[in-house]
Amino acid sequence: MFVDQYADNAPVLKAKVELESGSTKAVGEFHEDSGDYKFAVKSFEKPGEYPVTLTVTAGDDVDILAANLVIPDGHAGEDHAHGDNTSSPLYQRIGIGAAALVVLALLILGVRRLKKTRGAGGLK
Incomplete structure (x- = not known):
């Protein structure tokens, strides 16, 4: 996961x-x-x-950022009769990468909301 500053998209390093997520x-x-x-978890x-x-x-x-991480079912709608290859590790990695991008976009939106709240006299 990459973490960037809201204001200028500069990377947040060594944070x-x-x-x-649950337990x-x-x-x-x-x-x-x-x-x-990188997180060493197998929960996802x-x-x-x-x-x-x-x-x-x-x-x-x-x-503090909250989002839902969606891991798609790589086998949903799969037609086994045609030898579909969507269960290969490459397709699984693409799916996980896409899900990570969704989480990152949601995190950026959360940071924007938090910064707007701070700018409007919210908690600091």
Whole structure:
């Protein structure tokens, strides 16, 4: 997962990114070479919709973001008679990547809302 600033889309590097979904809790491992955060969890391997809360702490700034991570069913509508190859690891990775992009877009919207609330006299 990549984490960027709302105002200028600059990457947020070396932050503490905590993920929570149901009983799953994990802290993202920052990879300096790629600038992303990875979570060592297996909770999202099965298709479904997962409520996710992320807490991003960077210096004195703390943002809490909520979204639903949707992992599509790679076998939905699959026609086994025609040898459909949508269960290959490549298609599964594409599906997971697409779901991650949806979560990232929802996170960006959450940050925008939080910043608007702060700018309108909300909590700091």
